[in-house]
Amino acid sequence: MESAAAGDDLVALIGRVAARDATAFATLYRSTHAVLYGVVARILTRGDASGEALQEAYVRIWEKAGEFDPAKGSPLAWMATIARNRALDEARRVRPASLEEMPEGFEPAAETVEPLAARARSERLAALLACLGNLDPDKREAVLLAYYRGFSRDALAERFGAPTATIKTWLRRSLLQLRDCLES
Amino acid sequence: MTLAPDDDLAAAEFALGTLDPGERATLAARRLREPELDVAIRAWEARLSPLGEATPPIAPPDDFLPAIEARIRGGVAPRASDLVAALQKRLSRWRAAAIGASGIAAALAIGIAAREAARPAAPNEFVAILQKSADSPAFVASINLAKGDLSVRPVAAPPQAGKSYELWLIAPKLGAPRSLGVIDAASVTRGPRLAAFDRETVEDATYAVTVEPEGGSPNGKPSGPPLFVGKLVPVDP
Numbered sequence: 577m578e579s580a581a582a583g584d585d586l587v588a589l590i591g592r593v594a595a596r597d598a599t600a601f602a603t604l605y606r607s608t609h610a611v612l613y614g615v616v617a618r619i620l621t622r623g624d625a626s627g628e629a630l631q632e633a634y635v636r637i638w639e640k641a642g643e644f645d646p647a648k649g650s651p652l653a654w655m656a657t658i659a660r661n662r663a664l665d666e667a668r669r670v671r672p673a674s675l676e677e678m679p680e681g682f683e684p685a686a687e688t689v690e691p692l693a694a695r696a697r698s699e700r701l702a703a704l705l706a707c708l709g710n711l712d713p714d715k716r717e718a719v720l721l722a723y724y725r726g727f728s729r730d731a732l733a734e735r736f737g738a739p740t741a742t743i744k745t746w747l748r749r750s751l752l753q754l755r756d757c758l759e760s
Numbered sequence: 761m762t763l764a765p766d767d768d769l770a771a772a773e774f775a776l777g778t779l780d781p782g783e784r785a786t787l788a789a790r791r792l793r794e795p796e797l798d799v800a801i802r803a804w805e806a807r808l809s810p811l812g813e814a815t816p817p818i819a820p821p822d823d824f825l826p827a828i829e830a831r832i833r834g835g836v837a838p839r840a841s842d843l844v845a846a847l848q849k850r851l852s853r854w855r856a857a858a859i860g861a862s863g864i865a866a867a868l869a870i871g872i873a874a875r876e877a878a879r880p881a882a883p884n885e886f887v888a889i890l891q892k893s894a895d896s897p898a899f900v901a902s903i904n905l906a907k908g909d910l911s912v913r914p915v916a917a918p919p920q921a922g923k924s925y926e927l928w929l930i931a932p933k934l935g936a937p938r939s940l941g942v943i944d945a946a947s948v949t950r951g952p953r954l955a956a957f958d959r960e961t962v963e964d965a966t967y968a969v970t971v972e973p974e975g976g977s978p979n980g981k982p983s984g985p986p987l988f989v990g991k992l993v994p995v996d997p
Contacts, residue, residue, distance in 0.1 A: 598829070605825050610817035617818050619777075627824060634828045649809050656812025657805050664777040668784050669892060701810035722778045723811050729778050744778075751772040751804070758807055 586651035587644075594641035601638060609634075611652060612659040619663040619726030629666055633659035650698050660723075667726045707757035715750045718743065763796045771797060775804035785892065786985035792966045793932050888967045888990040898988040899943065901927070901967055908954045910940065917945040917988075923971050928982055929957065930966040937968065942976040966991055 586607065592600035609630070616629040636658050644654050708716050714736060721727040721735070729747070733740040763771070773779045774787050791798040884906040890899040898917040903910050912927060925945055928937040938957075943949040954962050968986035970977075977983055 598832075601832075602825060602829075605828065609824070610819050611813070611815055613820040614815040614818040615812060617820075618815070623821060627820065627822060630820060631824050631828050631831065634824070635831050638828075638832050649806050650813050652813035653809035656815060657809045660777070660812060661805075664784075668777075668779075668781045698810060698813065701814055704807070704810045719776065720811075722776050723808060724815065726777055728780065730780075732778075744773075747773060747776060747778055748769045751769070751776065755772075755807060 587646050590637075590641050590644050590651055593638060594644070604637070605634060608652060608655055612655060615656050615659045616663040618724050619660065619667055625666055626663075629662045630659065633662045636662065649700065653698075653700070664726055668728075703758060704754070707754050710757055711750050711753060715746050718746055719750050719754075722747065763800050767797055768800050771800035772804045774801050775808055782985050785987070785989075789930075789966065789968055789986045789989045792989070792991065793930055886963065886992040886994050888992045890967060890969050890988040890990040892988055899925075899927075899969060901990070901992075903954065903962065903992060905954075905959055905962060909951065910953050911948055911950040912943045913948045914943075914945050917969075919945050920971050922974055924974050924976055925969050925987075926972045926976050926982070928968045928970065928986070929954075929962070930968055931957075931961045931964065934961065937982055939977065939980060940967075942972070943969070963992055 586604070589600050589604045589607070593604055612633055613626065613630050616633065617623075617626040620626045620629055633655075637655055640658070644651065648654075708719065711719065718727075718732050718736065721732060727735070729740045729743045732738075732743045732747075736743065738746075770779065770783065770787055774784065779787060787797070787801070791801055884904055886903045886905065888901040888903070889897050890901060891897040897915045900913045900915055901910060902913070917925060924942045927940040927943050929940055930937045940953045941949075941951065957965075967990050968982075969988040970982045970984055970986055972983050
């Protein structure tokens with residue numbers, strides 16, 4: 577696996593991809609495919625579905641490269657959002673993920689803020705992690721399981737032993753709290 | 761921004777991915793015609809997106825680059841018309857769908873390509889692919905604006921026992937969705953049903969399919985969220 581290119585390099589690559597530079601697209605793929613596969617494979621439990629979602633995500637990245645705005649976020653965050661939306665559309669179309677279907681090696685309990693904190697982080701990531709840190713531990717875990725694993729409300733209800741309606745309230749309050757924190 | 765608080769929260773959950781499938785499909789259809797909602801969803805996505813870049817990498821089991829490049833080449837074939845290019849792009853995405861559905865779609869694309877070659881440009885022809893997601897096309901609607909007719913061809917619409925599919929035209933300036941009638945899941949439905957709408961409305965509208973009681977909605981309103989949605993693309997650019 578090749579290491580991810582630095583953010584500025586990715587901005588330049590996406591600019592060239594927007595100009596229909598196939599070589600730049602190949603470089604962009606090589607630099608980012610492992611992160612994007614990490615995004616989709618954590619949400620979709622079947623390997624073939626993950627491969628399909630990854631391919632669709634890169635086709636969309638090719639199509640939408642001209643819409644990328646570096647002022648609104650990092651290139652990798654933008655690409656990961658596209659990949660994640662493809663995976664979520666697939667997960668919500670087929671059936672929600674559940675604990676029983678978690679792929680091997682993906683322990684939900686490992687999804688905490690701590691492993692992320694050790695990674696190189698952007699300013700925006702640092703701010704978001706700080707705000708996540710203000711949430712109650714259960715609520716933080718619920719948000720992270722939803723984000724990284726594509727957990728539905730029902731799957732979260734099962735995991736936390738709480739009614740689905742309670743989970744919905746948790747998620748909505750947590751999201752508002754995150755927004756207030758990010759804007760403060 | 762004038763978005764209702766509930767809609768903003770739904771946008772937040774859309775970005776997080778925790779809406780249930782029906783709510784997600786409804787919001788996905790609404791954002792096409794409600795710019796404030798679309799802006800709210802994008803804003804929530806942007807707030808959460810730094811988490812995406814922090815995702816621990818996993819090496820994919822295969823090298824998908826050649827397959828992706830093939831799909832992209834299919835989508836930017838230089839000599840094809842916009843429609844054929846769009847269909848080629850969609851066809852390549854439909855590979856995950858059932859073989860039967862792909863066969864019908866391929867036959868459809870060939871039919872349209874042959875028709876294209878056989879007659880001069882007609883700027884009044886449009887099609888909309890009505891689908892739940894990129895790999896699950898259900899109906900193809902063809903519209904001739906000059907004549908005001910509409911035909912709807914099923915591609916892979918699952919039959920609904922004791923229920924009917926109904927097609928709706930959704931345009932912000934009309935307010936509520938307008939019924940274009942019940943459509944058949946097994947054969948082509950034809951009819952001049954667009955005379956009541958002006959050209960701009962027809963071109964810009966979102967087309968949506970709901971499941972209704974047999975014979976169609978009893979009160980002229982959709983009974984549930986749209987199952988399949990799509991926008992028109994011109995046959996001739």
